[in-house]
Amino acid sequence: MLPLPLGGAYDYAVGAEALQPGDFVEVPLAGRLVAGVVWGAGDGKVDAAKLRPVARRLAAPRLPEVTRRFVDWVAAYTMAPPGAVLKMAMSVPSALEPVPPHLGLRLAAAIPDFKDTPARRKVMAAAGRLPPLSAADLAREAGVGPAVVKGLVEAGALESVELPPPPAFASPDLAAPRAELSPGQQEGADALVAALGGGFSVLLIDGVTGSGKTEVYFEAVAACLAQGRQVLVLLPEIALSAQWLDRFRRRFGVKPAMWHSDLGDSTRRKTWRAVASGEAAIVVGARSGLFLPFRDLGLIVVDEEHDQAFKQEDHVCYHARDMAVVRARLGGFPAVLASATPSLESLANVQAGRYRLVHLPDRHAGxxxxxxxxxxxxxxxxxxxxxxxxxxxxxxxxxxxxxxxxxxxxxxRGYAPLTLCRTCGHRLQCPHCTAWLVEHRSAGRLICHHCGHHIRLPPKCPECEAEANFAACGxxxxxxxxxxxxxxxxxxxxxxxxxxxxxxxxxxxxxxxxxxxxxxxxxxxxxxxxxxxxxxxxxxxxxxxxxxxxxxxxxxxxxxxxxxxxxxxxxxxxxxxxxxxxxxxxxxxxxxxxxxxxxxxxxxxxxxxLRRAAGMPPYGRLAALILSGLDVGVVESYARTLAKAAPRAEDVQVLGPAPAPMALLRGRHRRRFLVQSARTVNLQALLRDWLDRAVPPKSVRVQVDVDPYSFM
Incomplete structure (x- = not known):
């Protein structure tokens, strides 16, 4: 399997090295070498003489079997190419290469003659009494500049030795004092801890704002870590997690491993490998943390489970809350959802007996x-x-x-959502999107919040050329x-x-x-x-x-x-x-x-x-098909073709095509279908059959969004 939006896995011959499913390998593809994952045995349909061999096995921990099953499941459910899902699990290409050795300096076995100076004597004395240190650490211990240490290495008086790598992350202190829990909180914490020994389950913490939900699920986190297993906590806005991280440090004495898009490549590389090796005991991250290669994941917590930020709406369209439940089921461990305002989907699952409820009706500390x-x-x-x-x-x-x-x-955001000309009423609009330009007066710009296009306020109206006569509206x-x-x-x-x-x-x-x-x-x-x-x-x-x-x-x-x-x-x-x-x-x-x-x-x-009467989620199923392209005529033509091939089945209703509310987005014209069905309908199979009967032209992109959250 290659991390590319391809239809499935490609067959290669085993090269010089024996391979196992989950091995990361490099293979030739279209004149270049591409990293991929051994997914399993070939099907034998391709003549062995035509198979190109695997170039090499990469020095990275194997992608766990449960992660590979998760990739397959997400791809099937979201109707995304499996390689596009795999790409999220291989998001740090540099992590697939061997870790550079961690080198230290010590006295050479046979010290040659070298020019002696007081600074060099300090370094030699420090190297003689201390274990091997990096060049920078040795210079600091000796109180000299790095050039002195470098000169001794060049003179042959110091030699390099490979050191064991330092721990990527400090281990949480499970004996640290915890917050005092109220009787209601303790009852909830006990329920969560008990679930850790019972295989897969889903527990919903429904607690009013300020009820101490975090401290309650921290007890389950501590119990899982005590069992030697890993924990994943998903937050909707990882960039805004400062207070959460402070509470975690107070409870466990260390910072957790973080996972989000603002991290630098070296940190992401270190974290990815630490997760794969099991060294990262707890990871706190955005929705993409679900696709990290956990060696032994034992608990997932989705905090603020109702939050729309857990829904990804481009490339692979998935909801991290729902996929967290799937990942827990595949791994055979509990998932904990927490919110003061749980989603209707989660509450419906509680009523149906699929989720257990942990209720915290009171604010903490009175x-x-x-x-x-x-x-x-x-x-x-x-x-x-x-x-x-x-x-x-x-x-x-x-x-x-x-x-x-x-x-x-x-x-x-911004100063005003709309700017118009007082003379003729012309509204300043993004040329690439169906959206008004939002005035950000502090930045001196009019900005499109969808594509990022920005301009300064023009000196005169582009329509009637009236000068300096714009009004900020709203x-x-x-x-x-x-x-x-x-x-x-x-x-x-x-x-x-x-x-x-x-x-x-x-x-x-x-x-x-x-x-x-x-x-x-x-x-x-x-x-x-x-x-x-x-x-x-x-x-x-x-x-x-x-x-x-x-x-x-x-x-x-x-x-x-x-x-x-x-x-x-x-x-x-x-x-x-x-x-x-x-x-x-x-x-x-x-x-x-x-x-x-x-x-x-x-x-x-x-x-x-209201939802039940309309057959809408969570009591019915819904999917969106969004067609987009640079040529509006081609998009509309394909939309009509797709409409003619639309499924006509009992308990299925196809709405559209219609221009999407955001009919132009980043320069692409968009048309939308909505497919509504009963819960008993295999919606993915129906959509696959429909799209197979009306293949789009190459210039038209078709995005399938199963369980859509946004209708723009």
Whole structure:
């Protein structure tokens, strides 16, 4: 199997070295050498005389059998080429090569004559009393410069010796004192620990924000590590995990191995090999951590399991939460899902008896849930040109006067989502996408959030040529922060978005500043909802609570409820009570009523009834086919061909083709089909048969998304 989007495995002859399934090898392909994995015995269909031999076996640990089965399973379910899935397991090509030896210096067995100096005598004395050290360490111990050590090596007075490599990661301290658990937390932790001895199972920790879910599953992590097995913890936003990592260090005394796209190649190489050898006991990572070659994985934890960030929507379309459950089943060990707002899919699995529920209904250490109050913008509108209601401004004034902290939440980056010409109404749009350009005033740019295209604000309208007559329409977080600065000139205000927290270090510094009360008012997008604990934060104001409720997304209500619940959960997490104000034009919407009353279960039951009646997931199956190409005529022609070949079967409905809401994305024109079916239908087999009967032209890309989350 090659890590390329090919239809299957290729046959090669065994070369000079004996091979086993899972061996990493180099093979010739199209005039070059490509790394791949021995998947199994050939089928004998190719004449042996035509087979090209494997060039060499690579010095890397074998890809475990369970990982190979996982690759096959994910490829079959997502309908992605197996090689494209394998590529995620081979994401660090340099890790397949042997590790460079770790060399130290010691006194030569026979020391030749050499020019003696005081500095050289210091080095020789240090080398005589210490074990072999690297050149840099030896120079430091002797208190001399590296050139002195280099000169002694060249003179033959010091010789190199290969040293055992230092440990890649420190071992967690399982005897370190743990946090004191409440009776409810202890009961949940005991259930998780007991599951470790019972093979495959799935446990859902359903706990309100601040209930201590992390400390509960840390007990299962400790128990699994004590058994000598490895642990994987998946977080939705690994760049924003600073507080989680602090809690882990306090509990286990060390940092875990990290896995995410911001790591450098050398760190990724070290981590990949440490996972494969079993040296990395615990890995904390983004969704791609599922495809690491664990030698003996014994537990997977998916924190914030409801989060949409676990869904990958390009290349191989998969949901990491669901694939984590599959990986646990293939490995025969438990998976733990944790959330304050579990997904309807997970709750349906609890009701069906497939998952076990661990319920944590109370906040830890006596903290109480915040009061949630909708602010009807029809009755209490902001002043013209402003975005904060008088009710919210009044609450902010009270918090500032009390010396506490507040947060304003708006899930819109930048200054304004739309810029138009006051003279002719022309809207500044991305030339490559069906999207308006978003003004980022702090950066002096108009930016497309889909393809990254950016321009400066033009001096005149490209349509009517009116000069300097553009209007910024609607608020983004920068505009809200600007308004807050006018209202509270003495307040220390900061904006927290993916633009201002571009990596783990920036996020950690931001969290430190809030925790140390260097910030009075935090203005942010959805990343501020990711499980942070700020004891002095007592007020959360949601600037536009209706954002996300419209658009035809089947999960719009559920997702809005989850997001606003998570944002609200940032308030009043310590001894100070919290308040949440939701600015809305729809105070009687079911989502707003559920948030105000705290009756989440009734809201979820209503959502479930609506989905069940419509045959939508999790009570039915859904898949999307997205056709894209540079030539809109070719894409539309193939869409019509595909429509004519659409399956006509009982319990199956094909919707489309229709232009995708994002009909142009990164210069490619897009058309979409939705396929809805009963749960009893083998949807993948149906889709394969359909696509086999209508093969696309080479210029058209067909992306299959089984269980779609986004409908753009």
């Amino acid at each position: 903290a109480v849930m915040p009061d949630i109050v909708p602010v009807d913008l029809r009755r209490f509108p902001p002043p013209r040109g402003r975005w904060l209601s008088p009710r919210l401004v009044e609450a902010l004034e009270e918090v500032m006067a009390a010396g506490e902290q507040a947060m304003l939440y708006l899930n819109r 608020p983004g977080v920068e505009r809200v922060a600007e308004e807050a600065a006018l209202l509270f000139p003495a307040a220390r205000i900061a904006v927290m978005t993916s633009d201002t927290c571009s990596g783990p270090h920036a996020a950690a510094e931001f969290v430190r500043r809030v925790s140390d009360h260097e910030i009075d008012l935090l203005v942010g997008t959805q990343i501020v909802a990711k499980g942070y604990h700020f004891p002095m934060l007592t007020l959360v104001g949601v600037v536009d609570a209706d954002l996300g409720l419209e658009g035809g997304d089947l999960r719009a209500g559920e997702r809005t409820h989850q997001l606003l619940s998570q944002v609200a959960g940032r308030a009043g997490r310590a001894e100070r009570p919290g308040r949440v104000l939701l600015q809305t034009y729809q105070p009687d919407h079911p989502v707003m009523r559920a948030l105000r009353s705290g009756e989440r279960d009734a809201f979820i039951a209503r959502e479930a009834d």
